[in-house]
Structure formats: C-alpha cells, structure tokens
Amino acid sequence: MASSNKTSKTGGGLGGKMKNITDTNLLLTITIVVFFAMYIGAMVFQGKGFLKPQTFFNILNAQAALIITACGMSLVMITGSIDISVGGVVALVSMCCAVYLDFHNGNVFMAVLISLLIGLAFGVVQGFLVAYLDIQPFIVSLAGMFFARGMTTIVNTNPFNVQNEAFVALKETRVIVPGFGSVNKLGKYVNAYVEIGVIIAILVVILLFFVLRWTKLGRGFYAVGGNSQSALMLGINVKKTKFLAHLICGLLAGVGGFVYFMHVGSGSASHASGMEMNAIASSIIGGTMLTGGVGNIIGTFFGVLSLSTIQNIVSSAGLDDAWWTGITIAAMLCLFLVIQSVVMARKKRALSTKAE
Amino acid sequence: MKSIETNKSNVSGFFSRLVRRQIFIPIAALLLLAVFNLVTDPSFYKITFGYNSAGNPVLSGYLMTILDSGSELAILAIGMTLVTAATGGQDISVGAAIAISGSVILRVLCGTNSRPETLQAPIIVAFLVACIVAMLFGAFNGVLVAYFRIQPMVATLILFTAGRPIAAWINNNELPIINEPSFGYFGGFIPGIPVPTPFFIAVACMIIIALVLRFTNLGLYTQAVGINESSSRLNGLNPAFIKFLTFVILGLCVAVAGLIKVSRFSTINYSVIAKDIEMDAILAVALGGNALSGGKFNMAASILGAYVIQFLTTTLYKFNVQSDALPAYKAIVVIVLVVLSAPIVREWLSGVWKKIRPEGHGKEVA
The missing domain is CATH 1.10.3470 (ABC transporter involved in vitamin B12 uptake, BtuC)
Structure with missing residues (x-):
C-alpha cells in the first residue's frame, strides 16, 4: 500500500516539473524510481520473502547504522568534502563499548557517551585538519580510517559477544510496527517489528532533512559545496561550515557505531568493514554529487535501501557468495557515477548554449 | 673577519638549499629511522650469509x-x-x-x-x-x-x-x-x-x-x-x-x-x-x-x-607490533607528514622561525 502511494506521488511530481527540474530533484527521482522498480521487481519475480513486510523491516534493522553514517557522509559530500573513516570509527566504537560493558562492567548510558565522544573526537580532529589547515579530506580521513582500524585491534584483538544484561535487554527490545504483519507457518499472525536503531536512524534522517532544508547552517552547506568562493563573498564562514560538516559526520559515525553495536551485540576488529564504501555508494546512488552542492538526505535514505535490496536480491537469487555483493555494489556505484557525470556534462552544455 | 662571514653564509646557504630540495624529506626521514634503530639495537644492521632450505x-x-x-x-x-x-x-x-x-x-x-x-x-x-x-x-x-x-x-x-x-x-x-x-x-x-x-x-x-x-x-x-x-x-x-x-x-x-x-x-x-x-x-x-x-x-x-x-x-x-595494529602507527606518521607539508602550517612555521631568530635574520639581510 505505502509503496504504491509513494510511487504515484513522485510520478505526478515528475510530470509537472519536468521542464525546470533541478539537479537535486532529478537525481533524487531517479533513485526513488530505481528503488521501487527494484523492490516491486523482486516481489514479482522472486516472490515469497519479498512479499512479507518483515523482509523490508529486516533490511531497515540491518542497515540502521548504515543509514546514520551515510547521512553524515552525505552532509560532508554536500560541502564538497569526503570522510572515509566512518567504517573504522564504527568498528572502534563497537569494540570500545563491548570492552567497556563486559570487562569493566559499565552501564549502557556511559557506553552511549563513549561512542558519542569517540565520534566527536574523530570529527573534530579531521574537521580541523580539513577546514582550517586545508589538507585534502581524502588523505586525512584515510589516515583516520587506518588509525581507527589499528586502534580497534590495539583495544582488543579477539572478537567476542557482549553478555552485559542491561545491554542485552536493550538489544532485544523490539518495537512493533502497527498495521504490518504476516501469518507465520503455524498460522499465527505475527506483527512486524523494528529495532531501536531504526527509530534513531529515522529521527536522524528527519532532523537532518529539516536542518538542510530550512536552517541557515543547512543552506550554508550547499553554498560552500556549490562554490566556496561565492559562499565566502556571501558572508558565509566557509571554514567553520566545513568544520561543522565534518564534526557532524564524525558524531553521526559515533551514533551509527552504537546502533551497529546494538544490532550485532559484539566487538570485533572486522566489524563494519567496507561500511565507508557502502555509505559513499548510498550517498552517490541517492543523488549526492561528489563535486558538492547537490544532495538530499531523503535520497541517501533511499540509496541505502536500494543498496541493501540489491544485496538481498543477489543473495536470494542463489549467488550467496560474499564476493557477489561486492561486485554488484561496485557495478551499481559505477552506473550511478556515470549517470551523474553525464547529467553534469549535459547541464554544462545547456548552460553554455544558453549563454551564447 | 669578512671571509669568515661569507663562509658562514655559504654554509648556511648550502644547508637551506639542501633543506629546500625535495629529496631532503625522505632522506631526513630515513636518517631519523636509521639513527633510531642504531641507538635501540645495532644488530638491526647485521647481515648474515647463509643457505636457505x-x-x-x-x-x-x-x-x-x-x-x-x-x-x-x-x-x-x-x-x-x-x-x-x-x-x-x-x-x-x-x-x-x-x-x-x-x-x-x-x-x-x-x-x-x-x-x-x-x-x-x-x-x-x-x-x-x-x-x-x-x-x-x-x-x-x-x-x-x-x-x-x-x-x-x-x-x-x-x-x-x-x-x-x-x-x-x-x-x-x-x-x-x-x-x-x-x-x-x-x-x-x-x-x-x-x-x-x-x-x-x-x-x-x-x-x-x-x-x-x-x-x-x-x-x-x-x-x-x-x-x-x-x-x-x-x-x-x-x-x-x-x-x-x-x-x-x-x-x-x-x-x-x-x-x-x-x-x-x-x-x-x-x-x-x-x-x-x-x-x-x-x-x-x-x-x-x-x-x-x-x-x-x-x-x-x-x-x-x-x-x-x-x-x-x-x-x-x-x-x-601486531600486523593489524600497524595501520594506527602509520596513520599517525601520515597525519604528521601532511600537517607539516600543508602550506598554511609551513607559512606559520616560517613566521615563528623568523620571530625566534630576529638576529640571524637581520644579519642575513645585511
């Protein structure tokens, strides 16, 4: 029901705005259409699992952390920068929380605080280096990623499951989604559920959407990413804006780390490997331009969903090899990068012909 | 007296030219590492001749x-x-x-x-x-x-x-x-x-x-x-x-x-x-x-x-050092390197250097 509703809405918008559609909207529309086409295609051709609402909510459950980190990534990418340390930060956060909860008998609130502080620390240091010292963001965050990964091993080498009771109770908490459910094998009606992480993720998405659309800071992100020179002339503090983008991204990586930790309930150095890659891919698929100035949090949300839907399709199609996921994600990323590049080239040409 | 002065400036000029050469950076890093190893354990440099399996x-x-x-x-x-x-x-x-x-x-x-x-x-x-x-x-x-x-x-x-x-x-x-x-x-x-x-x-x-x-x-x-x-x-x-x-x-x-x-x-x-x-x-x-x-x-x-x-x-x-922990140390080296080579930091450092040695600077100008 919900899905068909949304498609018709975007379809209507597409017809009306086709003539002077902006980059952001065009890329966003492509993403949403691709997602629904893929999901409905999976429902029709693979049936069974995809018809159950719980499958959709399971995707959300598994990807809540990715949604949060990808939102931070989009924010940084909108300002024309990049942060590839998020995966490492997530791993470091979950390892630190696991060690704190189990070996030091800590409480959950302090664990949340620890994860926020770790994320904030990464955000502040990287933001300072990128914004105020003008160092290439990729190099800074590459070093950040390796530092986080290395530190994870230094904190604790062996992976282990957390036994802390308060935490396990939190991990097992399930929020019932009213109106959705399915009949299980025994003929009993089972309500669909989501984990707490999903609610946090959706709150983050909504919050960032409002910040980006209606606050001065949010518009500043777009202005800095679009053209930092003009942003400077408009009186925007470019350095501070870039710094804040990195800071928020780091903080969200910390939040994402805790959500990830809540989902898996263990600490391991190999956690969240390749998550930075998935976050960048989701942002790009969601229509965030690498060159900055173009992007949308809603698109990123759908980017994550598209990415994990295609992973689910690949694995349920019998290609249940970890290798295939990598290849499909890369192929999808490649496709969307090329689309972006073509869109930009056409826009440039259109502008130049207009000027003539 | 004068000849000593020019000699001195020649030497310092040679050093400043050497420092400005690009290859100075890796050589300096190499020397630093080499000396560090020499101090901590000279057997680092031992090369033995033997036969493999x-x-x-x-x-x-x-x-x-x-x-x-x-x-x-x-x-x-x-x-x-x-x-x-x-x-x-x-x-x-x-x-x-x-x-x-x-x-x-x-x-x-x-x-x-x-x-x-x-x-x-x-x-x-x-x-x-x-x-x-x-x-x-x-x-x-x-x-x-x-x-x-x-x-x-x-x-x-x-x-x-x-x-x-x-x-x-x-x-x-x-x-x-x-x-x-x-x-x-x-x-x-x-x-x-x-x-x-x-x-x-x-x-x-x-x-x-x-x-x-x-x-x-x-x-x-x-x-x-x-x-x-x-x-x-x-x-x-x-x-x-x-x-x-x-x-x-x-x-x-x-x-x-x-x-x-x-x-x-x-x-x-x-x-x-x-x-x-x-x-x-x-x-x-x-x-x-x-x-x-x-x-x-x-x-x-x-x-x-x-x-x-x-x-x-x-x-x-x-x-x-565990091989998995290696990246953390290297990351610190990278950050130190890129921070030192950032134009803003270089300008700031040279400003500080001039402030510390106003005398030497004045002589050079004279």
Missing part, C-alpha cells in the same frame, strides 16, 4: 628484508607518482588490482586444474596476460577519471570494492598452488645469487622509468597537466589522454608487483594479498615530498619514500 646462498637480515619486501612498494610508487602528478588524486585500487593480476597469472599457469603437476603455460605468457588485464583495469579507472571527470579516489573506489571479488571469481574462488620451483624465483632467490630477485626487478623498473623520463616528454606533460589543465590544453596537449595514460602505466606497475606477490608464496589469498598497500604507496608519494594535489613530482624521492615506508614497517615489526 633449497641450498642456495642467501643474504639475510633486516636490511635485506627491507630491500626485498620494499620492491613492490617501490614499483607501485613509480606509477602512483605519475597518477598523482597528472590527476591530483590517487589510485586506491592498487591492492585490489594486484589481487586481480596475481589471480590471472595463477589462472593462466594452472589452466583448469587448480593443483597442476606441471605448468600449463610459460611464465612469460602468464605475465604478459596479467599485464594486459591489469592495464585494462587501469584503463577502466583512467576512462572514469579522464573522460567522465570523476574524482580519482572515488572512481578507483569502484575497483577497490570489486577487485578482490573479481580476483576470486577468476579462479572460481579456489586457491591454486604451484609446485614448479622456477616460479618462485621472482619473489625469492635465483640459485647462486644471494640477493633477492624482487630487488633486481625493482631496479630494472627504476632504470626503465628513468630512461622513459629522460628520453620522452612524459614527465613534462604529466606535470604540465597537473599544474594547469586548461593551459596545457591551450599549449596543444591532450590532458584527458595523458591522465588516461598515467593510469595505464600504473596498471603495468601493478602487474609487475602482482607477479612478485604471487611468486613469493606460489599461491594467493584473495582477501589478504597486498592488503593496505594502497595506503603505503600513497604514503610513499607523500613522503617523497610530492604534492598530493598534483603538479611537480620527483620520481627518485618517491622511490626512496617507498623504501623509507618499508624501513618503518620493518622497524615496527621488530618491536613486535
């Missing part, structure tokens, strides 16, 4: 380890320097590309059987096929960067994700093992020669690139494109093609490094082979004092940078 004479010791395992890095640094100079970005897919080319070599050598008794094809054929495949993947990156104008690091992110899966797919996710001893020569020792072969391969690559840079305009063109793309186009260059070319050259370097890597173990582990080598290669370029934003480059400094990185790695290993 196959009865061949070999030289062993930490220094030989550095020369041996730094070879792949030095070879990669050659290509990475060119890519960095022309595009102002770096290729982060080299590790994954090494996995692919290594996998191709094993696939050609083994044919359909994963544990062949004899080689199914000459090694040179396998190597050439791997060269072509690696250059094709380099060309793929090059097309994305040069013609679709995607940022190099993001464009190569595609291959970074897909590379190892592709490498596994080439061999049907099997782990071929080669028993032929002659295949091991490339990553080990040739009978009768006590110096590891990878070192000779690296030297050969260095000579080739030196000749290429000496007798062709490749160096000039890549720097021109890196410094100012539009003005190089106005001067009759084709910037897109030159960017593309640097990625293809890097592909060739990757194939050579891949041959050494698979030859070391005569087998392959798709998720571990050449892991994190992209970080080291970028670090080597940065340590060579080359601007990571493109433009001018110094090949010798990059190659020396690669060996310095290997020196650092070996030193860390000697202090029993």
